[in-house]
Amino acid sequence: MATISLDRVGKIYPGGVRAVEGVDLRIAHGEFTVLVGPSGCGKSTLLRMIAGLETITEGVMKIDDLVVNQLPPQARDIAMVFQNYALYPHMNVHDNMAFGLLRRRKFPSRLKSIFSGSYNSGRKTEQQEINRKVTAAAATLGITQLLGRRPAALSGGQRQRVALGRALVRQPKVFLLDEPLSNLDAKLRVEMRAELRMLHRRLGVTMVYVTHDQEEAMSLGDRVVVLKDGLVQQIAAPQEIYSKPANRFVAEFVGTPTMNMLEGSLTMKDNWATFASKSLQFQGVVSAWQPLAPRGAQSAVLGIRPEHVLLNAAGGMSATVDAVEHYGDRMDVVVQASGQRLVARCGPDASIHEGSTISVAVDLTRAHLFENNQAGMRIG
Amino acid sequence: MSNSNGATNMKYDSLRAGAVGGGVMRTLSFISLVCGTAIIVFPLLWMVLVSLLTPDRAQAATVSGDLTKLFPNDPQWNNFSDALSQMGSVRWKGFFDALANSIVVTTLVVTGTVLSSSLVGFALARIRFRGNNALFLLMLGTMMLPGQVTMIPLFLLFRNLGWVDTILPLVVPAFFGSAFFIFMYRQFIAQVPEALVEAAKVDGWGWFGIWWHVMLPLCRPVTAICAVFTFIFTWNDFLAPLIYLHSDEQATLAVALNSFRNQYGGVNKVNLLMAASLVTMIPCILLFLVAQRQFIEGLGKGAVKG
Numbered sequence: 001m002a003t004i005s006l007d008r009v010g011k012i013y014p015g016g017v018r019a020v021e022g023v024d025l026r027i028a029h030g031e032f033t034v035l036v037g038p039s040g041c042g043k044s045t046l047l048r049m050i051a052g053l054e055t056i057t058e059g060v061m062k063i064d065d066l067v068v069n070q071l072p073p074q075a076r077d078i079a080m081v082f083q084n085y086a087l088y089p090h091m092n093v094h095d096n097m098a099f100g101l102l103r104r105r106k107f108p109s110r111l112k113s114i115f116s117g118s119y120n121s122g123r124k125t126e127q128q129e130i131n132r133k134v135t136a137a138a139a140t141l142g143i144t145q146l147l148g149r150r151p152a153a154l155s156g157g158q159r160q161r162v163a164l165g166r167a168l169v170r171q172p173k174v175f176l177l178d179e180p181l182s183n184l185d186a187k188l189r190v191e192m193r194a195e196l197r198m199l200h201r202r203l204g205v206t207m208v209y210v211t212h213d214q215e216e217a218m219s220l221g222d223r224v225v226v227l228k229d230g231l232v233q234q235i236a237a238p239q240e241i242y243s244k245p246a247n248r249f250v251a252e253f254v255g256t257p258t259m260n261m262l263e264g265s266l267t268m269k270d271n272w273a274t275f276a277s278k279s280l281q282f283q284g285v286v287s288a289w290q291p292l293a294p295r296g297a298q299s300a301v302l303g304i305r306p307e308h309v310l311l312n313a314a315g316g317m318s319a320t321v322d323a324v325e326h327y328g329d330r331m332d333v334v335v336q337a338s339g340q341r342l343v344a345r346c347g348p349d350a351s352i353h354e355g356s357t358i359s360v361a362v363d364l365t366r367a368h369l370f371e372n373n374q375a376g377m378r379i380g
Numbered sequence: 381m382s383n384s385n386g387a388t389n390m391k392y393d394s395l396r397a398g399a400v401g402g403g404v405m406r407t408l409s410f411i412s413l414v415c416g417t418a419i420i421v422f423p424l425l426w427m428v429l430v431s432l433l434t435p436d437r438a439q440a441a442t443v444s445g446d447l448t449k450l451f452p453n454d455p456q457w458n459n460f461s462d463a464l465s466q467m468g469s470v471r472w473k474g475f476f477d478a479l480a481n482s483i484v485v486t487t488l489v490v491t492g493t494v495l496s497s498s499l500v501g502f503a504l505a506r507i508r509f510r511g512n513n514a515l516f517l518l519m520l521g522t523m524m525l526p527g528q529v530t531m532i533p534l535f536l537l538f539r540n541l542g543w544v545d546t547i548l549p550l551v552v553p554a555f556f557g558s559a560f561f562i563f564m565y566r567q568f569i570a571q572v573p574e575a576l577v578e579a580a581k582v583d584g585w586g587w588f589g590i591w592w593h594v595m596l597p598l599c600r601p602v603t604a605i606c607a608v609f610t611f612i613f614t615w616n617d618f619l620a621p622l623i624y625l626h627s628d629e630q631a632t633l634a635v636a637l638n639s640f641r642n643q644y645g646g647v648n649k650v651n652l653l654m655a656a657s658l659v660t661m662i663p664c665i666l667l668f669l670v671a672q673r674q675f676i677e678g679l680g681k682g683a684v685k686g
Contacts, residue, residue, distance in 0.1 A: 051578075051582060052581075053578050053581070053582075072581070073578075073581045073582045074581060074582070074583075074584040074585065074586065078582065079582060080578075080579070080582045082575045082578070082579060083575075084573065084575055086573065086575035086576050086578065086579035087579075088576065088579075088580075088594055089598065090597040090598060090600075091597075099580070099583050099585075099593070100582075100583035100584055166579075166583070170583075170584075
């Protein structure tokens with residue numbers, strides 16, 4: 001079992017800069033957790049705190065019920081894959097992978113074996129065991145043919161596999177991965193993503209993964225932790241993050257193209273919703289928003305995913321097509337309706353041309369509603 | 381048409397002028413390089429020539445200034461064995477004693493300097509502790525002190541320890557680092573990506589393990605420079621062995637050469653002195669030729685993506 005629990009964990013740097021604040025997180029055994037957020041949000045700092053490479057200034061962190069706040073990395077039984085791979089350039093791939101295993105025998109037992117005369121035979125079996133583990137890990141990752149090469153002679157993808165192998169071979173309790181795919185080209189990144197997912201399923205170990213790429217986070221994670229300015233914004237499964245974002249930041253951060261946001265006022269009459277934004281007005285039956293009815297007209301932000309903006313819909317508003325982006329399997333269409341900009345997504349065969357006028361409607365039942373303030377919390 | 385022809389001619393003229401200018405520059409730089417090489421090579425050549433002369437010709441060439449006698453018409457190869465065997469009071473013993481002493485002292489000093497300087501340089505570059513920078517500056521400050529200032533206090537210290545006429549005063553200080561090489565190691569290690577140290581920590585290694593297994597191999601270019609310079613300095617060092625080593629049995633080659641010169645430094649056997657000096661120089665020249673590739677080679681490639 002390898003669980004990680006963070007209880008009000010925070011990090012303040014000596015200069016007073018607060019990098020991470022009050023993180024509460026329980027990671028179950030075998031869970032693939034992804035920390036995601038824009039650069040500077042504290043996600044890498046949080047991962048490095050789990051690794052023991054950054055000190056924890058607030059809160060309690062446990063790995064398997066053991067408080068690790070003061071433990072150095074070598075005592076935490078973790079393995080980490082670094083963004084720039086951090087392979088030892090003077091060692092070949094085999095030695096890079098074996099490096100973490102060499103130290104498993106403690107000094108006193110080594111000294112004892114020297115005096116008892118079993119040092120050489122002990123060393124030999126130790127070396128055989130290391131070789132067996134390295135070969136097995138290399139076979140898992142398909143890098144057996146690279147074992148004799150130095151890192152300088154490897155491509156980016158191969159180095160990435162070696163870095164993974166180095167983590168794998170030690171069979172640690174927890175795998176920590178710090179943006180491991182960000183240096184790969186787009187095609188390789190997608191391939192490695194699928195491999196990582198399969199590897200996780202096969203090994204069943206606890207993995208914590210850091211990325212700034214929301215697509216990567218959504219595709220890899222069992223659970224996704226969205227961070228901003230050192231604060232956790234939402235912890236949930238990818239589908240929930242997408243369909244029920246906790247606040248405006250999460251809603252805008254996740255999903256491509258970004259969710260359309262319209263500031264305006266909402267009036268509920270029973271379950272009949274009217275949302276007015278400048279000269280735009282959307283109406284419809286939204287039972288989910290009914291609890292908001294007693295508040296009367298209220299300022300709010302309406303969030304609509306591009307796929308929920310309906311083009312050429314009957315009874316829609318008139319809009320001008322500003323731009324059309326073709327992706328082969330779909331089209332993203334940017335329209336202007338009464339001075340408001342909306343992005344819509346539609347099928348690849350829709351006959352829409354730049355400069356033309358079309359009608360636009362919004363499926364309010366699938367829209368999101370946020371407070372119109374800085375926090376922008378979800379209200380419906 | 382004529383305009384374009386004129387422009388073309390001008391272009392060719394300027395090209396030719398450039399070529400001529402380039403040729404002159406090349407010739408000038410060639411001549412200056414040849415002169416520089418001659419200045420450096422001449423003493424060496426002079427040594428080789430004198431070491432092969434008969435005593436009479438050597439005397440004529442060096443003392444009487446008759447340069448026509450400088451070229452050996454009958455090279456005396458046995459000058460080398462004569463010179464080495466006549467070093468010290470017992471035939472051959474003086475040379476082999478001095479050679480053994482030089483090898484032991486130099487090996488220990490090189491090992492001590494490389495290990496201690498790299499370790500301290502690593503600590504100053506990578507371990508964050510209070511007073512790190514102050515210590516570094518203090519260490520740099522010791523480089524400003526001329527060696528002569530500490531010579532007498534050091535001698536008194538080593539005499540009180542009972543180390544005079546042993547190799548300890550020459551060897552032990554080397555295990556406490558050399559300010560210049562600590563500085564070099566620190567600057568080099570500061571350039572090594574922090575991720576490598578962190579990866580080694582996650583792999584279960586402590587500071588000593590990281591220094592030995594990761595940093596020292598990565599610092600090969602610096603180690604080569606440190607080892608070669610320390611070797612040459614220690615091998616050729618005359619003053620320290622002269623101060624601390626008093627008996628013939630303890631003398632290093634440089635000191636033994638000096639006693640040899642007192643014996644033969646007169647005008648009649650300068651050829652043997654040159655022969656012995658040449659033999660003493662061989663390890664330095666060989667080492668420099670072997671290690672020079674390391675000066676240029678950098679091992680940092682492939683550590684991180686790029």
